[in-house]
Amino acid sequence: MEFFYHIGKYxxxxxxxxxxxxxxxxxIQNIFFEIEKLGINSVVIVFIISIFMGAVITLQTAYxxxxxxxxxxxxxxxxxxxxxxxxxxTIVALILAGKVGANIASEIGTMKIREQIEALDMMGVxxxxxxxxxxxxxxxxxxxxxxxxxxxxxxxxxxxxxxxTNAIPLDDFVYGIHYYFIPFYITYSLIKMAIFxxxxxxxxxxxxxxxxxxxxxxxxxxxxxxVYSSILILFFNVxxxxxxxx
Amino acid sequence: MIEVRNISKSFGEEQxxxxxxxxxxxxxxxLIIGQSxxxxxxxxxxxxxxxxxxxxxxxFGGQVYSSMDRKEKQKIRQEIGMVxxxxxxxxxxxxxxxxxxxxxMFSGMSxxxxxxxxxxCLDRVNLQNVNDFYPSEISGGMQKxxxxxxxxxxxxxxxxxxxxxSGLDPKTAIVIDNxxxxxxxxxxxxxxxxxxxxNSVAETGDNIAFIYNGQAWWTGNNKDILESENKELNEFVxxxxxxxxIKK
Ligand SMILES: Nc1ncnc2c1ncn2[C@@H]1O[C@H](COP(=O)(O)OP(=O)(O)O)[C@@H](O)[C@H]1O
Ligand SMILES: [Mg+2]
Numbered sequence: 001m002e003f004f005y006h007i008g009k010y011x012x013x014x015x016x017x018x019x020x021x022x023x024x025x026x027x028i029q030n031i032f033f034e035i036e037k038l039g040i041n042s043v044v045i046v047f048i049i050s051i052f053m054g055a056v057i058t059l060q061t062a063y064x065x066x067x068x069x070x071x072x073x074x075x076x077x078x079x080x081x082x083x084x085x086x087x088x089x090t091i092v093a094l095i096l097a098g099k100v101g102a103n104i105a106s107e108i109g110t111m112k113i114r115e116q117i118e119a120l121d122m123m124g125v126x127x128x129x130x131x132x133x134x135x136x137x138x139x140x141x142x143x144x145x146x147x148x149x150x151x152x153x154x155x156x157x158x159x160x161x162x163x164x165t166n167a168i169p170l171d172d173f174v175y176g177i178h179y180y181f182i183p184f185y186i187t188y189s190l191i192k193m194a195i196f197x198x199x200x201x202x203x204x205x206x207x208x209x210x211x212x213x214x215x216x217x218x219x220x221x222x223x224x225x226x227v228y229s230s231i232l233i234l235f236f237n238v239x240x241x242x243x244x245x246x
Numbered sequence: 247m248i249e250v251r252n253i254s255k256s257f258g259e260e261q262x263x264x265x266x267x268x269x270x271x272x273x274x275x276x277l278i279i280g281q282s283x284x285x286x287x288x289x290x291x292x293x294x295x296x297x298x299x300x301x302x303x304x305x306f307g308g309q310v311y312s313s314m315d316r317k318e319k320q321k322i323r324q325e326i327g328m329v330x331x332x333x334x335x336x337x338x339x340x341x342x343x344x345x346x347x348x349x350x351m352f353s354g355m356s357x358x359x360x361x362x363x364x365x366x367c368l369d370r371v372n373l374q375n376v377n378d379f380y381p382s383e384i385s386g387g388m389q390k391x392x393x394x395x396x397x398x399x400x401x402x403x404x405x406x407x408x409x410x411x412s413g414l415d416p417k418t419a420i421v422i423d424n425x426x427x428x429x430x431x432x433x434x435x436x437x438x439x440x441x442x443x444x445n446s447v448a449e450t451g452d453n454i455a456f457i458y459n460g461q462a463w464w465t466g467n468n469k470d471i472l473e474s475e476n477k478e479l480n481e482f483v484x485x486x487x488x489x490x491x492i493k494k
């Protein structure tokens with residue numbers, strides 16, 4: 001029952017979020033501000049996890065190929081497809097749910113308990129739209145770019161791993177990267193990420209918007225935000241995969 | 247003038263406001279006093295429309311605010327300035343950005359006019375050279391003054407203050423009280439102040455309403471209040487030794 005109550009409340013919330021912005025220039029300014037805060041500030045963490053994961057996936061595949069009749073270029077192909085299909089969208093989204101989701105929940109939660117949201121409403125500002133819409137647009141626009149970036153960096157990480165360890169010949173790895181490339185995998189990943197971005201921007205905002213009380217409540221909203229958005233990401237991952245790849 | 251007629255407000259099972267009727271006059275400081283938890287904040291937020299009331303009417307300058315639709319309410323809201331208990335300044339905006347914000351959203355003024363207005367308002371609350379500070383970088387008293395500057399920037403007809411003195415030392419509290427009094431006369435606003443600070447009551451109480459048990463238990467001014475025979479009011483007013491010594 002409570003599940004349906006929240007779905008309904010979330011949809012009502014979204015309807016307010018999608019109200020037309022009251023001042024165009026302030027709205028655009030806020031979008032750029034959020035792009036910097038949510039997107040650009042996540043570049044480093046995406047770089048770090050992608051380069052290491054690319055390296056590890058490569059090495060694990062390389063060391064697990066022991067039988068000689070398996071072609072070595074499969075290492076490169078495996079790294080590429082793991083990154084393109086799953087890692088650079090779903091895993092990066094889960095990391096961003098932790099980082100960006102928590103950031104959104106604590107920002108909005110703090111504004112709520114310190115009456116700043118009521119202050120906006122009192123002035124006549126549509127606070128839901130003012131605060132959340134720029135975050136949605138910034139996330140849906142920049143997170144897929146982070147996915148592309150992660151794909152590139154992950155493969156580069158695999159390349160470096162092969163280069164330094166000589167686990168397989170470098171040429172085989174590079175051949176594998178190019179082998180039987182399906183461009184639609186990239187489209188698929190970007191579509192997934194755009195949907196995950198929407199979840200990461202709205203679910204934490206929703207969790208934080210209705211709290212009452214003090215700092216403890218902000219902390220709770222924070223935790224819920226990360227847990228629920230992660231579960232939703234995993235759930236939608238299955239749904240979208242079924243729709244797009246079946 | 248603001249008239250509050252027979253309003254009630256509950257949260258779930260708990261009734262916070264019970265059939266309250268009050269009148270707030272223009273150019274005067276109208277005080278709402280009562281113990282912590284007595285419902286002062288809920289009353290204030292019900293009057294301005296942050297909380298929806300269950301019963302009764304709220305009338306701003308002859309217009310029934312409580313039964314207006316969103317759009318009509320919006321018009322009245324732009325005439326209301328409100329200072330929340332903690333100031334409710336936006337943390338990520340500087341002092342200047344906080345004060346100019348309502349102008350940028352709603353005034354349609356040119357950049358130059360806006361800056362002039364911001365300077366005027368910050369000057370009015372006696373703040374200089376703090377434009378580029380963030381709220382966390384200035385004192386509590388200064389934050390309150392910035393919040394007041396933001397509240398008056400659109401030239402409001404109605405001003406609401408929720409515990410303007412909370413968290414301030416007595417000297418700063420008096421500065422803020424006096425500022426509110428001056429602004430009320432200067433701008434000729436209907437000013438409504440929540441407080442549990444007896445000092446402000448003595449200093450600024452043109453009209454006083456004492457909230458007790460969710461009801462408007464007693465109303466009067468800052469002279470009557472010391473002479474009243476009302477038991478609950480006396481317990482509140484003369485809770486401190488200092489106040490008791492005044493009575494003698
Ligand atoms: N949004 C709300 N939902 C439920 N209860 C509330 C809400 N706001 C205030 N209350 C309750 O109303 C009562 C009065 O609170 P409040 O108006 O803040 O008191 P005061 O401002 O006089 O200290 C308290 O018991 C508080 O818990
Ligand atoms: Mg209060």
